[in-house]
Amino acid sequence: MYHHLQWGCPLMKWRILGLCALLTLTGCATGFDRGAVVEQLDEGKGKVTDADIKKVLEKRAQLDFPVKIAVQLVSETYKIAAAEGGKNMALRVQEWRWTTEDKERIEKWAASLDKDIVSDVFVMSDLVTSGEDVESARLAAARHGADVVLYVKGVAQVDEYADPLAISNLLIVPIWLVPSWHADTLFIMKGAMYDVANGVLYVSAQSESIGKVTAPPAVIETKDSINKAKTQALKKFGDEFIKRVSALKGDESQ
Secondary structure: OHHHHHHHOHHHHHHHHHHHHHHHHEOOOOOOOHHHHHHHHOOOOOOOOHHHHHHHHHOOOOOOOOEEEEEEEEEEEOOOOEOHHHOEOOOEOOOOOOOHHHHHHHHOHHHHOOOOOEEEEEEOOOOOOOOOOHHHHHHHHHHOOOOEEEEEEEEEEEEEEEOOOHHHHHHOOOOOOOOOEEEEEEEEEEEEEEEOOOOOEEEEEEEEEEEEEEEOOOOOOHHHHHHHHHHHHHHHHHHHHHHHHHOHHHHHHO
16 A cells, blocks of 8 residues: 555656656746847847948938838747856747737727828738748738838747745645746837838837736646737837827928
């Protein structure tokens, strides 16, 4: 009987192994590496030369209001970076995507904008876009007959960890009852609106938000943390974008 309880019972063996794992993870929230997220957002930017600056200065704004805005959404996953000592950061990464609800929220921005400034806002289909760079977004927007393209990029970084209550999941009650597991997400968005024809930059905006979810280990969904942070960041970004676009017509008349 004694021998059976030690290792003959699969449930007992699972609990002992699980306890060791939870003891190792308990309280080990690592926090976020904002620098790495920003670096991921800025990935692909090369060295700027005098010739590049000259080309930009030669371009002129040519908006004819109201404008039609095509939106290109890009999602990025944080790449784990090496910390001091050559070890990887204890940050777990979760894949995510822009949802239908996100796209509907963006398209509703048109209702908040003066019809004399913006006639339509729509998110382009993945079937039309040929790449995730700004030039590809401009080409896709041209095919849609848009005047400008809003290029939006988001990065989510997830930190998952257990708190001291995790011990009770193995010693007192099942793992689906005690809310001892945490999933925190840092979500940062950056966006810029370019002229489809010549690439002139008209508007830029950015936002960030943190989403936190706590639940029992057996039922926690990391995606809930990501969606929470993403929704909040999208709201902040939208408010800033609407404000800046609304000021465009006044800027052009000066």
